[in-house]
Amino acid sequence: MVTSSAPGKVYLFGEHAVVYGEPAVPCAIERRARVTATEREDGLRVHADDLKLDGFTVEYDGDGDTRPDVEAERPLVEAAMGYVNEAVSQVREATGTPEAGFEIQIESDIPLGAGLGSSAAVVVAAIDAATRELGVELTPREIADRAYRVESAVQDGQASRADTFCSAVGGAVRVEGDDCRTLDGIGNLPFVIGFDGGAGDTGALVAGVRRLREEHDFAADTVRAIGDVVREGENVLGTDDYESLGELMNFNHGLLSALGVSSRSLDTMVWAARDAGAVGAKLTGAGGGGCIVALDEGDDALTALKYTPGCEDAFRAELDTEGVRRE
Numbered sequence: 001m002v003t004s005s006a007p008g009k010v011y012l013f014g015e016h017a018v019v020y021g022e023p024a025v026p027c028a029i030e031r032r033a034r035v036t037a038t039e040r041e042d043g044l045r046v047h048a049d050d051l052k053l054d055g056f057t058v059e060y061d062g063d064g065d066t067r068p069d070v071e072a073e074r075p076l077v078e079a080a081m082g083y084v085n086e087a088v089s090q091v092r093e094a095t096g097t098p099e100a101g102f103e104i105q106i107e108s109d110i111p112l113g114a115g116l117g118s119s120a121a122v123v124v125a126a127i128d129a130a131t132r133e134l135g136v137e138l139t140p141r142e143i144a145d146r147a148y149r150v151e152s153a154v155q156d157g158q159a160s161r162a163d164t165f166c167s168a169v170g171g172a173v174r175v176e177g178d179d180c181r182t183l184d185g186i187g188n189l190p191f192v193i194g195f196d197g198g199a200g201d202t203g204a205l206v207a208g209v210r211r212l213r214e215e216h217d218f219a220a221d222t223v224r225a226i227g228d229v230v231r232e233g234e235n236v237l238g239t240d241d242y243e244s245l246g247e248l249m250n251f252n253h254g255l256l257s258a259l260g261v262s263s264r265s266l267d268t269m270v271w272a273a274r275d276a277g278a279v280g281a282k283l284t285g286a287g288g289g290g291c292i293v294a295l296d297e298g299d300d301a302l303t304a305l306k307y308t309p310g311c312e313d314a315f316r317a318e319l320d321t322e323g324v325r326r327e
């Protein structure tokens with residue numbers, strides 16, 4: 001039995017545009033998914049107690065035909081099964097054991113579909129735990145690569161390497177197409193997160209941006225402008241010029257909003273944080289609902305978010321310099 005964990009992340013800059021080859025800067029945060037893998041005779045059994053709406057345990061065989069008998073939103077269960085099934089396929093390929101079976105237990109501190117990279121963290125931790133269980137140790141980069149293939153398969157080819165690379169290696173990273181790097185010397189950024197209790201449908205939101213981009217030149221320009229914001233942001237990162245960083249985050253949020261991926265509750269939290277003195281605030285991840293990330297060295301944005309109607313949870317998030325690890 002092996003337990004591994006991997007962090008979630010916030011996007012300082014660049015979500016959505018990264019899907020079209022622009023650079024992005026995600027940062028790992030100290031909220032983790034933990035996956036325990038135990039080898040078994042055959043098939044796959046998955047327990048994901050925290051994947052609950054009404055609370056359930058998913059148990060199914062790995063052939064993808066057997067649906068778990070649970071009371072929960074079907075797409076959520078099917079997506080969860082898809083991620084774990086594909087992760088196990090990658091493990092079988094990486095270890096040369098096409099018949100390997102596993103008992104997989106998932107626990108996660110990362111809200112689902114809220115822009116904090118829950119699926120990437122689960123997939124990265126699952127690949128690490130299950131390969132180690134079979135006596136094979138992959139490097140974080142190898143895990144990132146296999147986790148990316150999982151996300152691509154489940155999300156119909158619509159995924160960037162950003163979430164999975166960030167979760168596997170930790171810290172602040174820069175991703176542009178297949179070029180994935182760690183950014184050194186960033187220090188701790190004063191992240192505050194606001195969560196509206198909801199989730200966005202990543203696939204649908206990505207498809208919406210794709211359609212806009214194909215239909216309108218100004219939408220394609222907006223995607224490119226996000227890339228420009230990221231490039232400018234990179235020059236400021238690593239300095240303590242939070243004002244400029246915050247201004248660029250605000251700009252990034254406006255561009256994402258123009259692409260239709262914000263929501264009333266995300267905008268409300270963004271403004272609550274700014275009004276309270278955050279130097280910048282933006283949605284993080286796919287959008288539609290879920291989380292915003294603000295930059296504030298003091299406590300005012302955090303306090304304001306806690307009292308903002310529609311904000312279900314607000315917390316500080318430390319940059320997590322560690323990626324995937326064995327527990």
Ligand SMILES: Nc1ncnc2c1ncn2[C@@H]1O[C@H](COP(=O)(O)OP(=O)(O)O)[C@@H](O)[C@H]1O
Binds near residue numbers: 048076077078107118
């Ligand atoms: N603890 C978990 N157990 C099982 N599956 C999970 C868990 N956390 C996340 N997932 C899967 O990941 C999906 C959310 O991933 P995604 O849509 O990429 O959103 P995000 O990356 O914003 O969290 C969930 O719907 C579920 O299928």
Ligand SMILES: C[C@@](O)(CCOP(=O)(O)O)CC(=O)O
Binds near residue numbers: 286
């Ligand atoms: C919208 C996108 O850029 C980020 C999605 O982030 P998340 O899964 O919502 O944490 C998609 C991607 O990069 O694969």
